[in-house]
Amino acid sequence: MKYMMTYDLMESARNTNEWIGATAKAMATYPLFALSMDPTIRMTAAWGEVMERTFARMVDKPDWAVRSVVGTDGQDHLVDIVKVVERPFGDLLHFSVRRREPLKRKVLLVAPMSGHYATLLRSTLKSLLVDCDVYVTDWHNARDIPVSEGKFDIEDYTLYLVDFMRELGPDTHVIAVCQPVPLALAATAYLAAEDPEAQPRSLTLIGGPVDPDAAPTEVTDFGRRVTMGQLEQAAIQRVGFTYKGAGRLVYPGLLQLQSFISMNAERHSKAFQEQIMRVARGEASDHDAHNRFYDEYLAVMDMTSEFYLSTVERLFKNGEIAKNEFEINGKRVDIGAITRVAVMTVEGANDDISAPGQCIAALDLCTGLPDSKKASHLEPGAGHYGIFAGKSWRLNIRPLVLDFIDANSGDTPPKKSKPVAVAAVKAAS
Template identity: 40%
Template structure:
């Protein structure tokens, strides 16, 4: 019912949005003398703020048409190399200069948590000059017909295993936030089966491996409610005329409202500042606001079965760190991982996945050799800064690339090359050391996706 009401309100506001857009165009037209006055810019700014605050934001494009390799600009083309109803794998094919090395093959597993894979546009852009980049492009559940079947956490893990098998053992996996758990689970299952196609390394970034450590507001909500509360309050059928009509989903707009409510004052201030930038004709600052919110406000629905299983497994029962997670009846045992290098990355100010939640992977993967594992905690960044922004480009990305180059397929060590993006910054306060390797198995006693 709430989803239908949301759709109705959106449709009802369409005439007002069209009128606001016409007002904006009229008062910002350079042929209109009023457009150059404070009054004209104020009216145009108010109209734009209203229109942008009430529109539905569609799936953005990556828009990465070129990159620079060895100082030479080259074209970039998107190619779908693997496809299923709920996910495509996109390769950013570069026209490499003659003699240029492709670099490590990186599969970025984007979060399936309400935002599109384009949230990692900056992550892809940073890695493109130095690596062969692929990314999982998860589908909006409201766009997938019921005839295509269901999709839960077990299906998610099956997808990852199939992708790893297709891409081969020279693949380096980057899991950003939510997929840290299913990526670790998929690799553990493959190792237990003796698969020859396990990735060379996995980099887990700001992920909810063990949400009992430094729980955030997101974690505490899951602790306070049982799974029936989530089923009764946030699961809704997709309304007509969407292709996924009648599919049970966790709507993207609910996920977005939850995230925005955590920092509501910051978003209100950002829109007030946006209004003032428009009035003052500060085009650069206004454009940065548009770029950020065009991405942030574009949301997708999650299937109910995936959302509920993830909440229960990861955030309520903590099955993985307790040694009780199962995939289609098969125990997920991270201690089986021996050939896949492990890098964990956290942000000091992360308010989605608290400090220590990702590092917990080292306590589970006890049989990875010490020289094939490392943990890094980036000072002065929040959740978003773990995978995007200036500190990611200058301090985190070089470490990731060096780690991948130092851990090729099959665990065959090579000399550590010079940093590709920039010289890695010297360890700063808060940088964690490598955890010591252990041979014992983790105890079996007794994050919604972010």
């Protein structure tokens, strides 16, 4: 079948590089070589160790690694991961904290489906879990989904979000990060028109491309340069025979990883060179900063071809969300139908993935929403990752988001909380 051989060749190359690394490590750590003073032997062992780990983690889904959370009583409370809704292309997970009184803040954290697993938001989840009852969208690797399950494009993705919001009820606060931002906005608008009583209380949009043309980046420029035919020919392959999704057309994770690394090739090259030296000197550990980051960064998943291509064509090239022309099953979804869901946008001043201006465009689309229910924040000096998982998130953005949730929860907010209107949040930035 067309493209199947290419997919299998790519997997074979990954497997071979992992084997080469393991072989180099095994040979260079042979006990007899311990008598040698030749530094190249230790360097070879270090190179092999880093090489093996690098290529091995490309096909492994990272663990959530959320074992417990400290409660207000000072005790550790174990966390259970419960599947609330199970679907072929993604589940709704609940991080249920044992022996803890129910919290008023119920949060749906919408994870991106843009090449990495939902575990990319692990640190975001952990920081929210202390003060919130958290649910997360856990998207599945397309290579593991049989062809018999059918297609999955941006309309299906949006309807998944609609169903998840309905399941959780109207007292939910939605936080969408990066790629799903425009679709979370569309899902909320869909509910506003079709099932108003199921709308969430608030919607926080963090670093997403609502209007990609508002501030061009390398990502938007790429979408403009290539035609859909060129993109399909270059990026789409069929899953090989090793996986359950054999024959499914996908945008392979390994191919996506090449694009991720090429955007900052020099930085990644330097990081791996330094890690090899640390391993050779015996200064590295299994969970050091390098491994913590790359265990997640290198773990990639396949996307269905229809989801990837429809994202590029409809959101980036045609700007359907930005123009308020997005349709689901032939019916237009009017963003202006949102009249009572508070909407907040968060952007990073140094974001080179979704530049400032792309996300805040959502507020202009909410024509039926009063200004008192709109808020925005521009975080100085923050890049893309920093606004949802880095220092900026921990110190500045998370408190603002919690205040925004409290101000729009329908209950009397805590004493330290205060209404977060557009002017107030801009002043904080």
